[in-house]
Amino acid sequence: MATRQKTPAPSTSSKVYSGIVSTLWLFFVGGLAAFILYLYAVSINFLNLFGELPNTRALENPKSEIASILYSADNVELGSYFRENRTPVQYEDLPDNLVNALIATEDIRFEEHSGIDPEAMARVAASLAIGQSKGGGSTLTQQVAKNLFRTRGDELNGGLLNNVPGLRTLIHKTKEWLMAVKLEQSYTKREILVMYLNIFEFGSNAFGIESAAKTFFNKKPKDLEVQESAVLVGLFKNPTYYSPRFNPENSKQRRNVVLSQMVKYGFLERATYDTLKTQDIELDYNVENQNVGLAPYFRTEASKFLRQWGRENGYDLYGDGLRIYTTIDSRMQKYAEQALAEHMKDRQKAFFAHWEGRNPWVDESNQEIKGFAQRAIRRTSRYRDLQEQFGDNEDSINYYLNKKVPMTIFTWDGEKEVMMSPMDSLKHYKHFLQAGFMAMEPQTGHIKAWVGGINYKHFKYDHVKQGARQPGSTFKPFLYTTAIENGYYPCYEVIDAQVCVPLPDGTMWCPNNADNKYSGEIFTLRKALAESVNSISAFLVNKLGPEKLVQTAKKMGITTPLDPTPSLALGTSDVSLYDMVGAYGTFVNGGTWTEPTYITRIEDKHGNVIYEHLPKTVEALSEETAYMMVHMLKAAAEPGGTAYYGLRYRNGLKNEIGAKTGTTQNYSDAWFMGITPDLVAGTWVGGEDRSIHFRTMKEGQGGRLAMPIYGAFMQKVYSDEALDVSKEPFPKPSTPLSVELDCEKYNQFIQPDSADQHEFLDLPTEIDLDAEI
Numbered sequence: 001m002a003t004r005q006k007t008p009a010p011s012t013s014s015k016v017y018s019g020i021v022s023t024l025w026l027f028f029v030g031g032l033a034a035f036i037l038y039l040y041a042v043s044i045n046f047l048n049l050f051g052e053l054p055n056t057r058a059l060e061n062p063k064s065e066i067a068s069i070l071y072s073a074d075n076v077e078l079g080s081y082f083r084e085n086r087t088p089v090q091y092e093d094l095p096d097n098l099v100n101a102l103i104a105t106e107d108i109r110f111e112e113h114s115g116i117d118p119e120a121m122a123r124v125a126a127s128l129a130i131g132q133s134k135g136g137g138s139t140l141t142q143q144v145a146k147n148l149f150r151t152r153g154d155e156l157n158g159g160l161l162n163n164v165p166g167l168r169t170l171i172h173k174t175k176e177w178l179m180a181v182k183l184e185q186s187y188t189k190r191e192i193l194v195m196y197l198n199i200f201e202f203g204s205n206a207f208g209i210e211s212a213a214k215t216f217f218n219k220k221p222k223d224l225e226v227q228e229s230a231v232l233v234g235l236f237k238n239p240t241y242y243s244p245r246f247n248p249e250n251s252k253q254r255r256n257v258v259l260s261q262m263v264k265y266g267f268l269e270r271a272t273y274d275t276l277k278t279q280d281i282e283l284d285y286n287v288e289n290q291n292v293g294l295a296p297y298f299r300t301e302a303s304k305f306l307r308q309w310g311r312e313n314g315y316d317l318y319g320d321g322l323r324i325y326t327t328i329d330s331r332m333q334k335y336a337e338q339a340l341a342e343h344m345k346d347r348q349k350a351f352f353a354h355w356e357g358r359n360p361w362v363d364e365s366n367q368e369i370k371g372f373a374q375r376a377i378r379r380t381s382r383y384r385d386l387q388e389q390f391g392d393n394e395d396s397i398n399y400y401l402n403k404k405v406p407m408t409i410f411t412w413d414g415e416k417e418v419m420m421s422p423m424d425s426l427k428h429y430k431h432f433l434q435a436g437f438m439a440m441e442p443q444t445g446h447i448k449a450w451v452g453g454i455n456y457k458h459f460k461y462d463h464v465k466q467g468a469r470q471p472g473s474t475f476k477p478f479l480y481t482t483a484i485e486n487g488y489y490p491c492y493e494v495i496d497a498q499v500c501v502p503l504p505d506g507t508m509w510c511p512n513n514a515d516n517k518y519s520g521e522i523f524t525l526r527k528a529l530a531e532s533v534n535s536i537s538a539f540l541v542n543k544l545g546p547e548k549l550v551q552t553a554k555k556m557g558i559t560t561p562l563d564p565t566p567s568l569a570l571g572t573s574d575v576s577l578y579d580m581v582g583a584y585g586t587f588v589n590g591g592t593w594t595e596p597t598y599i600t601r602i603e604d605k606h607g608n609v610i611y612e613h614l615p616k617t618v619e620a621l622s623e624e625t626a627y628m629m630v631h632m633l634k635a636a637a638e639p640g641g642t643a644y645y646g647l648r649y650r651n652g653l654k655n656e657i658g659a660k661t662g663t664t665q666n667y668s669d670a671w672f673m674g675i676t677p678d679l680v681a682g683t684w685v686g687g688e689d690r691s692i693h694f695r696t697m698k699e700g701q702g703g704r705l706a707m708p709i710y711g712a713f714m715q716k717v718y719s720d721e722a723l724d725v726s727k728e729p730f731p732k733p734s735t736p737l738s739v740e741l742d743c744e745k746y747n748q749f750i751q752p753d754s755a756d757q758h759e760f761l762d763l764p765t766e767i768d769l770d771a772e773i
Contacts, residue, residue, distance in 0.1 A: 297452025667700025
């Protein structure tokens with residue numbers, strides 16, 4: 001009978017081992033369950049212990065601030081509006097060397113993990129266990145989560161446990177793990193990588209790889225060379241410490257680490273690395289700001305409209321990544337800036353020589369205005385700051401106003417570092433002549449060039465639209481337009497003799513001609529406008545009345561207040577250059593005023609059109625009146641006209657041009673307006689204050705101070721064949737004229753009513769030219 005064998009009893013050691021395994025398994029299962037419960041509690045912010053996670057909508061539409069970009073009509077980037085200078089790129093915009101450098105340095109297993117890299121976490125845990133630290137183990141996806149959703153910001157960290165020492169960091173990391181996994185589920189690897197490059201702050205006010213490449217190397221990302229990509233990837237470790245601009249040796253060292261990582265993982269040949277590692281970093285460094293680049297005055301003016309439009313329509317100009325398309329032509333803008341700078345540098349030299357040894361702020365007798373600088377400095381922010389600090393203690397305020405400090409000042413030979421007091425600085429800047437220029441397409445109202453001053457960094461005031469000054473004789477075409485609209489004609493004849501117009505207070509207004517003489521010569525209206533004869537203007541305003549002149553100017557787009565007095569005929573009410581250019585466009589555009597405009601459309605960051613400009617027009621004049629005024633303005637650029645020599649000989653302009661110069665009393669303001677079939681342009685030159693000016697007609701007149709800017713601009717424009725600006729004659733009206741423009745033919749049949757005119761003037765039929773009138 002078989003005997004039953006007994007199963008050997010487990011040994012004591014076996015029992016112990018089995019117990020340990022069971023215990024460890026229980027700990028593992030329990031720990032895993034606890035960890036899962038912990039993750040779930042964080043994800044739902046259980047009892048508000050951990051703070052909120054970004055909601056699903058935020059995950060689907062992750063928001064980072066994106067700069068809005070301003071484009072010219074010829075698709076050149078003029079500048080950006082931003083709090084964070086960020087322009088997003090697509091994966092296709094990235095060079096392979098940049099992507100490879102990033103992965104080799106920051107996350108070599110990026111393509112393999114699902115947001116969390118277990119191997120990297122195990123390495124970190126092991127190093128911490130032995131008291132060492134070898135990096136944080138964060139993946140690119142975790143870093144995107146941290147930066148994109150601000151997982152460490154106050155908004156998401158209002159939980160009750162976030163202030164407990166030790167727990168705050170764990171909760172932060174937990175949120176980053178959760179969000180990284182969600183990002184990996186919602187986006188492709190390429191999309192995550194692009195997010196990372198778009199959101200990172202590289203320093204020097206550069207947010208995202210597009211801005212960084214432009215700031216440090218003046219390149220598009222796709223044009224970066226491998227060593228340049230390595231420099232930018234090196235900034236991910238610490239943008240300040242490894243800045244190639246401020247810490248070039250640190251940056252070079254970090255660049256070489258990035259390049260060596262690329263060698264290690266097969267992205268770069270060892271021989272290439274050996275060549276590159278010894279090279280210094282070559283920067284083309286330029287921090288983008290509003291002071292630099294094309295059209296800074298225009299960009300500032302455009303921002304006023306854009307901010308208002310954004311408030312009314314729910315868009316943030318500085319964060320929503322708008323694409324704004326303007327009417328500015330970058331080539332014309334460049335020519336305008338060049339023409340103005342070249343001329344103003346020359347005239348400033350003459351102005352310094354003109355006032356050598358004297359201050360240029362003078363009264364009507366050309367005597368220095370006492371206390372001018374002291375009154376001017378009281379209007380500055382520096383004075384207000386000192387007043388807030390010292391109250392009514394003028395001694396302390398004056399001490400600091402006259403204390404020399406280091407500063408950078410503007411000169412036409414470049415910026416200079418000097419020791420200068422605030423008071424001396426103010427006097428220095430008051431010596432400079434200012435200028436404004438604008439050019440517009442008359443048919444559309446599209447502004448093609450806008451130069452608001454001589455240097456935006458040092459002189460912020462815009463002399464195109466922000467400023468308004470007396471236009472002098474450039475206002476006369478509105479008077480002559482009023483005359484044409486009321487039955488006068490270009491060939492109508494008027495005697496050059498003194499005219500005195502009675503004023504409501506019982507006094508008489510008796511304007512002088514520029515040379516203080518009256519020739520007694522008979523002028524046609526066309527010739528009188530061409531030679532800017534004041535007595536003829538006085539005759540017309542007295543016949544027509546200043547109220548009609550105001551009505552005409554307003555119809556043609558002048559928006560500033562106009563004083564309806566006879567002196568308005570000579571341009572005594574302030575106007576803006578912006579309005580004047582728009583108004584002169586009416587002549588070229590067949591009598592239709594078209595509102596000057598500079599924004600054509602706006603797109604959101606996805607390319608959807610959210611604004612399109614609708615032109616505003618007014619039928620201000622008849623087509624015949626407009627053409628007759630073009631005919632009259634052409635006379636100024638013909639022999640005997642005020643613009644003939646300057647435009648025809650100095651700048652070699654042979655095509656048809658209509659023009660008008662303007663100079664105000666004491667030569668405080670110099671103007672020039674020019675019209676061609678395709679472009680209307682105007683320029684103003686003068687001191688910041690009306691008391692600052694030349695003392696002689698020779699130096700201070702519009703034909704010398706303002707007209708050369710227009711001439712040089714048109715010369716540059718016509719030389720650029722790509723612009724295709726017409727040199728053809730002005731187009732004829734669509735219907736025949738009702739009046740003869742050839743004055744020789746006209747006067748064969750029609751003579752002015754000389755007796756009526758002489759009766760009005762209270763003059764004898766025969767004028768004694770030697771008599772005092």
